[in-house]
Amino acid sequence: MVQSKNPCPKCGNKYFNLGEVYMAGSLLTKLFNIQNRKFSSFTCTKCTYTEFYQIPAKRALNVLDF
Secondary structure, three states, rough: OOEEEOOOOHHHHHHHHEEEEEEEOHHHHHHOEEEEEEEEEEOOOOOOOEEEEEEEOOOOOOOEEE
């Protein structure tokens, strides 16, 4: 849990949980279940409003689900 300078746009709370999410981008990555896009998630601890921010990849990271 972290405290932010900017409040939640829905409820005004200043505490958030941080997380990371990997998602598929194109049709081929969806077909082969390859998550090649990384995002940071910020979730309000009060109302669970969540925002996602894309993290620029310095190298191609592929997470495969077998």
